[in-house]
Amino acid sequence: MKRREFARSMMAGLLLPAAGLFPERLQRSLWIAVLLPARATGGASTSFASGVEMGKEETLRAAALFSRGLGFIDASYTPAADLSAIVSRVKAQGTVLLVSALEEETAELSTLCDSARLVLLNGAARTDSLRRSTCSDFVFHVEASESMYRSAAQSVAIPQDSVALWSPALEKYGAAQLNDRYAARTGSVMDASAWAGWMCVKIAWEASIRASSAESRQIADYLVRESTAFDGHKGAPLSFRKWDHQLRQPLYAAAPVSGGRVSEIPDVAMASGSVMKLLDTIGDPLGMTTCTKGKRR
Amino acid sequence: MIRIALAAFLLVCSAIPATTEAQRSQLLFVSNEASKSISVIDTRTNSVIRTIGLGHRARGISVSPDGRKVYVALSDDVPMKETEGDRIAVVDVASGNVLARYSSGSDPEQFGVTPDGRRLYSSNEDAGTASATDLRTGKVIATMIVGIEPEGVAVSPDGRWVYVTAETSNSVSVIDTRTNKVVSSFLVDIRPRAAAFSRDGRRAYVSAEVGGSITVVDATRHQAIGSISLESGEGKPVGIVVSRNGSWLYAANGRTSTVSVVDLTKGTVAATIPVGKRPWGITLSADEKYLYTANGLSNDVSVIDVASRKVVDTIKVGMRPWGVAASK
Numbered sequence: 129m130k131r132r133e134f135a136r137s138m139m140a141g142l143l144l145p146a147a148g149l150f151p152e153r154l155q156r157s158l159w160i161a162v163l164l165p166a167r168a169t170g171g172a173s174t175s176f177a178s179g180v181e182m183g184k185e186e187t188l189r190a191a192a193l194f195s196r197g198l199g200f201i202d203a204s205y206t207p208a209a210d211l212s213a214i215v216s217r218v219k220a221q222g223t224v225l226l227v228s229a230l231e232e233e234t235a236e237l238s239t240l241c242d243s244a245r246l247v248l249l250n251g252a253a254r255t256d257s258l259r260r261s262t263c264s265d266f267v268f269h270v271e272a273s274e275s276m277y278r279s280a281a282q283s284v285a286i287p288q289d290s291v292a293l294w295s296p297a298l299e300k301y302g303a304a305q306l307n308d309r310y311a312a313r314t315g316s317v318m319d320a321s322a323w324a325g326w327m328c329v330k331i332a333w334e335a336s337i338r339a340s341s342a343e344s345r346q347i348a349d350y351l352v353r354e355s356t357a358f359d360g361h362k363g364a365p366l367s368f369r370k371w372d373h374q375l376r377q378p379l380y381a382a383a384p385v386s387g388g389r390v391s392e393i394p395d396v397a398m399a400s401g402s403v404m405k406l407l408d409t410i411g412d413p414l415g416m417t418t419c420t421k422g423k424r425r
Numbered sequence: 426m427i428r429i430a431l432a433a434f435l436l437v438c439s440a441i442p443a444t445t446e447a448q449r450s451q452l453l454f455v456s457n458e459a460s461k462s463i464s465v466i467d468t469r470t471n472s473v474i475r476t477i478g479l480g481h482r483a484r485g486i487s488v489s490p491d492g493r494k495v496y497v498a499l500s501d502d503v504p505m506k507e508t509e510g511d512r513i514a515v516v517d518v519a520s521g522n523v524l525a526r527y528s529s530g531s532d533p534e535q536f537g538v539t540p541d542g543r544r545l546y547s548s549n550e551d552a553g554t555a556s557a558t559d560l561r562t563g564k565v566i567a568t569m570i571v572g573i574e575p576e577g578v579a580v581s582p583d584g585r586w587v588y589v590t591a592e593t594s595n596s597v598s599v600i601d602t603r604t605n606k607v608v609s610s611f612l613v614d615i616r617p618r619a620a621a622f623s624r625d626g627r628r629a630y631v632s633a634e635v636g637g638s639i640t641v642v643d644a645t646r647h648q649a650i651g652s653i654s655l656e657s658g659e660g661k662p663v664g665i666v667v668s669r670n671g672s673w674l675y676a677a678n679g680r681t682s683t684v685s686v687v688d689l690t691k692g693t694v695a696a697t698i699p700v701g702k703r704p705w706g707i708t709l710s711a712d713e714k715y716l717y718t719a720n721g722l723s724n725d726v727s728v729i730d731v732a733s734r735k736v737v738d739t740i741k742v743g744m745r746p747w748g749v750a751a752s753k
Contacts, residue, residue: 359592
């Protein structure tokens with residue numbers, strides 16, 4: 129393409145400009161804290177931790193390719209611990225993003241992160257109120273909401289506990305490769321919690337490098353930008369809803385359907401129009417949010 | 426003595442028709458992932474004239490610069506481990522014989538051959554590396570760490586640079602072929618698959634399957650400079666090919682079963698052509714009158730008339746066709 133023609137195309141808005149999508153160099157190092165329940169010796173927390181570890185390994189490698197500084201701070205929580213002290217400590221250590229596997233404590237954590245201006249990526253709590261009344265400009269939900277699980281189950285007439293965030297039986301859209309990488313690393317299958325841990329770290333790193341920033345405000349703004357999208361090996365571009373900061377994503381029938389294939393809800397492969405609109409058919413619609421903070425609605 | 430002379434004469438005679446045939450008509454080579462073979466198509470009749478069994482999943486495919494060999498990336502079903510099944514097969518165009526199987530690291534998927542025909546660069550999806558193979562010795566001479574889940578490989582027309590896309594890290598690693606080192610990396614749109622250079626080497630293009638776009642790259646500076654949205658972002662581009670004059674790019678949109686015709690002078694989609702199911706591989710005929718797509722779910726190849734932008738023929742091939750390459 130000739131330079132003059134290319135410039136004309138850019139001016140006409142035919143080519144999207146590079147700013148934001150392909151940013152300039154990031155000057156400051158990025159610090160990500162990972163908050164796990166203490167004594168994570170089995171179940172979802174252990175899987176989440178394993179997913180986080182794979183995410184760390186891969187993002188550190190990507191950071192090296194781009195000569196970017198990236199570090200992780202591990203924090204653990206016990207019911208006796210002071211959550212406020214943990215948030216203060218990781219903030220003092222330079223953290224701008226916090227990845228969390230906590231569940232019941234997420235409402236308190238959201239309030240603390242909002243005050244501390246730390247971006248929180250919730251990887252475990254499904255509670256709808258976190259997306260409605262207890263909201264923050266700095267809190268984002270990678271785990272799906274109760275509302276999403278409920279409407280996904282209703283749409284295909286299966287029990288709600290048969291709907292999952294991820295399945296180790298997935299193959300399409302590079303899911304097989306992701307499942308294989310995880311299995312080779314851990315000796316276990318990648319379950320929903322492991323995917324959530326891995327995805328939280330991936331989002332944290334990509335948001336920073338794409339926003340070309342290690343500042344929490346700029347990263348939070350980037351996360352709700354209309355053009356922002358992530359690839360979670362689910363076949364669709366995943367993005368955060370502006371109104372409830374919930375990650376738009378397909379869910380899965382936990383048991384493979386006939387033919388051994390896992391059915392996705394909604395069926396992204398069959399989408400004939402906007403995938404984003406299709407993904408918005410599960411979970412809270414815009415009108416459901418009671419959040420009045422910041423830039424919502 | 427007479428017997429030897431007669432045998433030599435017969436050998437020469439038997440070689441002549443195949444070679445002449447290959448020279449007269451253009452051949453297409455289609456890698457079939459599930460049936461682990463190559464279908465050879467005569468483009469005069471648009472029919473399969475030969476099927477070459479390879480024994481392993483066949484994916485990336487390319488014809489050597491001199492037109493005499495076809496290279497095919499083979500891999501096994503054992504993830505995360507290099508085995509005898511992970512090879513680059515070298516097929517003789519004239520005879521259809523497999524001449525060699527070169528090592529090329531774990532799970533080779535796509536590759537590019539330097540214009541001098543001396544080296545082959547492949548992406549090793551499992552290992553997160555790219556390998557450089559010396560095509561004279563068949564040995565791997567360098568292994569380079571690239572992005573996470575590497576996929577597409579393109580060699581610049583002057584042979585100096587190799588671009589390797591990586592699906593998970595959304596990056597392109599730039600390899601300097603003089604040193605066989607990664608000298609730079611840049612971000613592209615999400616889930617990059619294939620890369621292709623313009624013939625003058627000034628631009629490169631990278632398809633982003635989940636992003637639904639083509640990233641435009643200034644290949645003189647190795648920097649992404651823009652993005653062209655396909656089908657309002659709902660296109661799912663995988664394989665791409667650029668016309669010789671640099672004005673047109675054709676993208677095979679796997680999941681939407683279409684080909685986007687992109688006018689690179691305007692940065693817009695000029696036409697969308699419905700083809701078979703899940704086209705991934707795409708190539709142009711030598712005269713650029715026809716486009717061919719390998720359609721993985723309908724097990725066929727669509728033949729598109731470039732001028733009318735219509736499918737004019739469909740050719741049944743093996744199971745799950747992946748890539749397609751045209752003879753020189």
